[in-house]
Amino acid sequence: MGLFTTLPEDLTEVDVIIAGGGTAGCIVAARLAEADPQLSILVIEGGSNNDAPEISIPILLMANLMPGSKTNIFYQSKPEEQLGGRELIVPSGGVLGGGSSTNMMMYSRAQKSDFDEWDVPGWSAEEMMPFLKKIETFHGPDPTGAHGNDGPIQVSKGTFTSSRLQDQFISSAEKLGWPEITDLQALDEKTNGVQRALRYISPDGKRQDTASRYLHPKLQDDEHFPNLQVLVQHQVVKVLFDNNKKAVGVEFTPNPLFQEETTQPPSTQTIKARTLVILSCGAIGTPTLLERSGIGNSHLLNSLNISVVSDLPGVGKEYEDHQLNVYPYFSSLDPEETADALYSGRRDLAALIQNNDKILGWNAQEVTCKLRPSEEDIVSLGPDFEEIWNKDFEPIPDRPLGMMAPVAAFPADPSTVPIPNKQYFAISTFSVYPYSRGHVHITSSSPSSSLDFQTGFFSDTKKFDIKTHKWLYKTQREIARQMSIYQGEVPSGHPPFSVGSKARLGITVAEAEKLEYSDEDEMILEKWLRENVGTTWHSLGTCKMMEVVDEKLGVYGVEGLKIVDLSVVRGNVGANTCGTAMVVGEKGAEIIRGELGL
Numbered sequence: 001m002g003l004f005t006t007l008p009e010d011l012t013e014v015d016v017i018i019a020g021g022g023t024a025g026c027i028v029a030a031r032l033a034e035a036d037p038q039l040s041i042l043v044i045e046g047g048s049n050n051d052a053p054e055i056s057i058p059i060l061l062m063a064n065l066m067p068g069s070k071t072n073i074f075y076q077s078k079p080e081e082q083l084g085g086r087e088l089i090v091p092s093g094g095v096l097g098g099g100s101s102t103n104m105m106m107y108s109r110a111q112k113s114d115f116d117e118w119d120v121p122g123w124s125a126e127e128m129m130p131f132l133k134k135i136e137t138f139h140g141p142d143p144t145g146a147h148g149n150d151g152p153i154q155v156s157k158g159t160f161t162s163s164r165l166q167d168q169f170i171s172s173a174e175k176l177g178w179p180e181i182t183d184l185q186a187l188d189e190k191t192n193g194v195q196r197a198l199r200y201i202s203p204d205g206k207r208q209d210t211a212s213r214y215l216h217p218k219l220q221d222d223e224h225f226p227n228l229q230v231l232v233q234h235q236v237v238k239v240l241f242d243n244n245k246k247a248v249g250v251e252f253t254p255n256p257l258f259q260e261e262t263t264q265p266p267s268t269q270t271i272k273a274r275t276l277v278i279l280s281c282g283a284i285g286t287p288t289l290l291e292r293s294g295i296g297n298s299h300l301l302n303s304l305n306i307s308v309v310s311d312l313p314g315v316g317k318e319y320e321d322h323q324l325n326v327y328p329y330f331s332s333l334d335p336e337e338t339a340d341a342l343y344s345g346r347r348d349l350a351a352l353i354q355n356n357d358k359i360l361g362w363n364a365q366e367v368t369c370k371l372r373p374s375e376e377d378i379v380s381l382g383p384d385f386e387e388i389w390n391k392d393f394e395p396i397p398d399r400p401l402g403m404m405a406p407v408a409a410f411p412a413d414p415s416t417v418p419i420p421n422k423q424y425f426a427i428s429t430f431s432v433y434p435y436s437r438g439h440v441h442i443t444s445s446s447p448s449s450s451l452d453f454q455t456g457f458f459s460d461t462k463k464f465d466i467k468t469h470k471w472l473y474k475t476q477r478e479i480a481r482q483m484s485i486y487q488g489e490v491p492s493g494h495p496p497f498s499v500g501s502k503a504r505l506g507i508t509v510a511e512a513e514k515l516e517y518s519d520e521d522e523m524i525l526e527k528w529l530r531e532n533v534g535t536t537w538h539s540l541g542t543c544k545m546m547e548v549v550d551e552k553l554g555v556y557g558v559e560g561l562k563i564v565d566l567s568v569v570r571g572n573v574g575a576n577t578c579g580t581a582m583v584v585g586e587k588g589a590e591i592i593r594g595e596l597g598l
């Protein structure tokens with residue numbers, strides 16, 4: 001198998017180098033190898049192979065986020081004043097398969113209007129649909145024929161459902177005005193409802209990451225794909241150019257995370273690319289690699305003594321992420337209906353594995369929601385909100401304001417549960433078209449230097465994002481209160497409303513049909529949101545099409561350099577983002593295949 005932790009000495013030149021073997025990178029590598037098995041391809045991935053149990057066994061997903069995990073990269077922001085001075089940690093896939101190997105496996109697709117609004121030739125929803133289908137073998141309900149039947153990624157319910165949580169959330173949402181929709185992912189303009197969760201999990205319970213599903217089958221087939229090779233545990237430092245600004249190779253170095261501690265400076269190596277260098281390091285890894293290579297804002301590069309190859313001020317400029325808050329509740333669910341017993345050690349993992357227990361093929365998230373507010377709610381959010389809503393949302397009926405998912409577990413470190421031996425549920429909420437922007441830039445030419453990174457969460461001047469989250473908080477709480485498994489809010493995960501408040505914690509529906517929030521409650525809620533908002537791990541848009549790359553994903557101002565990952569998308573998507581990263585991979589591979597005449 002062509003997977004190495006040290007580059008073979010005789011490998012000094014290949015046709016195509018792919019920097020970053022993440023979600024999109026693995027797809028590009030596999031599709032190009034398929035198009036021409038003679039093409040020599042080297043993927044250089046900063047992380048390890050994706051062979052850890054916390055990757056293949058879906059229910060172990062939280063292990064990838066635990067301190068000390070080596071399967072994610074934990075990018076750290078600078079202190080953010082608007083978030084109470086916090087430095088946010090933004091985990092991002094750091095292993096072969098990238099985010100698809102470490103994520104929560106929630107399946108959702110971008111909305112039709114998302115692709116159309118990008119307004120990039122070749123990337124409309126109609127043109128992207130064949131690629132969306134090509135990704136998947138779909139085991140869910142498909143009333144409109146919008147899904148694929150023979151793609152590498154199996155999409156299914158997995159092997160377990162917490163049915164009471166799912167059913168109660170759905171009927172509660174329905175009572176409040178959001179109906180169950182069979183398929184919210186059909187790009188047929190349906191939105192404003194809830195859908196039983198589908199997952200990037202096969203019917204027999206295996207995570208469907210792009211390394212396992214696209215790349216490994218070819219890597220293991222030396223006979224047919226002898227020229228596809230992967231170097232893991234090495235970071236690409238920079239792209240190398242010739243005098244004509246053509247990308248001709250890369251410089252790379254062992255990832256210190258996987259090296260014995262040493263006082264020696266890390267060694268660097270180079271490898272040449274005859275035809276093309278493709279960057280696929282994700283929305284934080286790619287712009288920073290470009291800047292180290294001399295592509296970015298010339299003022300920044302000059303200040304860091306990096307020779308400018310192409311002056312592109314858009315690099316790293318418009319960082320975007322969905323903004324997340326997760327709210328925990330006490331529940332009357334049984335130990336078999338949540339992941340709490342497993343996470344707290346009350347259920348024996350080894351025994352579950354030995355018995356191939358159905359809980360293993362589950363991600364503990366039960367419903368996908370794409371929600372819009374009612375007319376009354378829009379007015380209640382104030383004139384600034386209403387103005388933006390009327391301009392950017394009202395004319396686009398398939399554009400949700402936020403997404404939600406009920407989670408069958410306490411959503412934090414299990415050692416911090418308020419009552420041991422209890423079962424919890426939580427509702428995760430995130431905004432999908434935020435107006436806040438951050439940035440990500442390098443502070444030196446070394447890949448190990450800290451980044452100048454700001455998420456920018458809740459920094460938009462009209463406070464649209466914080467108002468969206470206020471609405472999400474109130475909405476999810478009303479949904480939770482209507483569920484008969486609800487036994488009150490877990491105080492540590494909710495704003496500290498005062499005991500005399502009409503919005504205080506623990507008020508049942510029998511006591512108040514709808515909660516009322518005073519001005520003081522609104523202030524407490526806003527402060528709490530700023531102090532608690534975090535990443536949804538959906539970074540994107542830092543090397544946008546038509547600003548940094550053209551519609552064929554070629555970097556402006558140089559030759560032989562493409563970007564294929566979520567950094568290229570022009571606007572946000574009403575979805576969890578893995579499906580969009582995959583479709584960028586499929587589309588990018590097709591563009592490159594065409595250009596190379598394969």
Ligand SMILES: Cc1cc2nc3c(=O)[nH]c(=O)nc-3n(C[C@H](O)[C@H](O)[C@H](O)COP(=O)(O)OP(=O)(O)OC[C@H]3O[C@@H](n4cnc5c(N)ncnc54)[C@H](O)[C@@H]3O)c2cc1C
Nearest residue numbers: 020022023024046098099103104105106236285566576578
């Ligand atoms: C914890 C988590 C939970 C998520 N949950 C969901 C979910 O439930 N559903 C969903 O749809 N989406 C989810 N997402 C989002 C989704 O997985 C990502 O948006 C998507 O994987 C991004 O794909 P990408 O190809 O742009 O980048 P990535 O998949 O991040 O790939 C980038 C790759 O480049 C490598 N790399 C970085 N720098 C270098 C370098 N200098 N040299 C070499 N290699 C480098 C990284 O190790 C990584 O493998 C989640 C993400 C995370 C992290």
